[in-house]
Amino acid sequence: MNITDNLKDYQQVRGLAIQSLFEIIEQSSEGTVIVDRDANIVWMNERYAKRFGLKSADEAIGQPCEQVISNSLLRQVVRNDQPILLDIQDTPKGPLVVMRLPIHNEAGAVIGAIGFALFDELRNLSPLIERYLSMQQELASTRSLLRSRQSKYNFAHFIGTSAASLEVKRRARRSASAESPVLLLGETGTGKELLAQAIHGASTRAHKAFVSINSAAIPADLLEAEFFGTAPGAFTGADRKGRPGKFQIAQGGTLFLDEIGDMPLPLQNKLLRVLQEKEFEPVGSNEMLHSDVRVIAATSMDLEAAIKRGEFRADLYYRLNVLPIQVPPLRERLEDIPALSEAILEELRSQHELDREALALLAQHAWPGNIRELRNVLERAALLSDDLVLNAPAIRAAIGTFTPVERGSAVAAVEGESFSAARERFDRQVIGAALRACEGNVVEAAKRLGLGRSTLYKKMVALGIDQSH
């Protein structure tokens, strides 16, 4: 019988093909292993045994496949009766491209599985693998970028149970479920950014990016590109390819427009258009891009005054002012100071605590820098004090060295000085003068000033004045 005759017997052809296939793969592969229906190894070629550190394939026989090939999936193939046609398997000597097939008996039932390690030269697959690896890398960096862009704060980070704080939190929480812009108004350091992040984190956009852009921190002529990006070819050099703007980066997420009051007028026009049309044009492009971002704006500026001065567009203000949240200064929620201080010291991983006088002193400071200033003061006090209990003098030292009052100097406003600072200077001067006149007798000085003794004492502590003045 010659070959041509053989090929006429279809059954036999099939048998030969199967046999050849097995032999070719077995011989050219990096390894072959066969397991029974319990995923115990029944056969393994010598090459494969060596790869897994065995002296001979005999050592593998009868062992559960995972015992020899630690992350083998042959058990899964037997159990599911499903082949895994192409996979990458890590081994101690490097990755392998593998194929795993179930083996059936004549009745079609699974009786085991066979695994071929097709090759270890992954470089043969280089175009495919490289693409896979670069996609993996891209995925990892996108994920980490997104993670870094996701908000760091939630509402629990906003400490405070004063009526004012609770109202702020209530409004902020409510705004989280809306889509309209939020406008956060408040002095510096009152927690506007913290709230913006918390609102994003509680919104349906939480799994998308939180992107901030600060109009005061970026030179005016770069702001437009920063906001809307640049089209390819719009510029020569590094930006030739075009660069995404914050609106693109925040797509699907939240864009935090910090210091909105500092936005130049031409950009205000453009921003207003984006808010109205939900479309924008990268710099140097004629193409309109759709924008799906939720805007949260913040400013410490009096926007209505800025409108009167012609520095802020009234229509933009109305667009942004849909859900305004006025964040009160710390001096209007003094009862939050103990909890805030505790949270801040905790966050600084400091072992320090504050005694009663220290807390009383904190309640008397004007806090022009609000919670950021409180944080700085506590950080400085903790740094300077060896004693784990921070007392009033330690806090006073950290609040800052007060400018010494010159004898007889008149109180006049100093340029750039805030009202509260001027007032502090005035108080210190008047009290100092009264004490000097009464030779340090506080009761006398209090009478002279028309104040209660304890009130004068409190003011003296707050201002860092001692009796010897």
Ligand SMILES: Nc1ncnc2c1ncn2[C@@H]1O[C@H](COP(=O)(O)OP(=O)(O)OP(=O)(O)O)[C@@H](O)[C@H]1O
């Ligand atoms: N209620 C609060 N509870 C705890 N920490 C707070 C609270 N408010 C503000 N902080 C902290 O104070 C610091 C300043 O807050 P944030 O940056 O949010 O202020 P801001 O209003 O954006 O200030 P600016 O206008 O200067 O940008 C941050 O470290 C923030 O975590």
Ligand SMILES: [Mg+2]
């Ligand atoms: Mg801020």
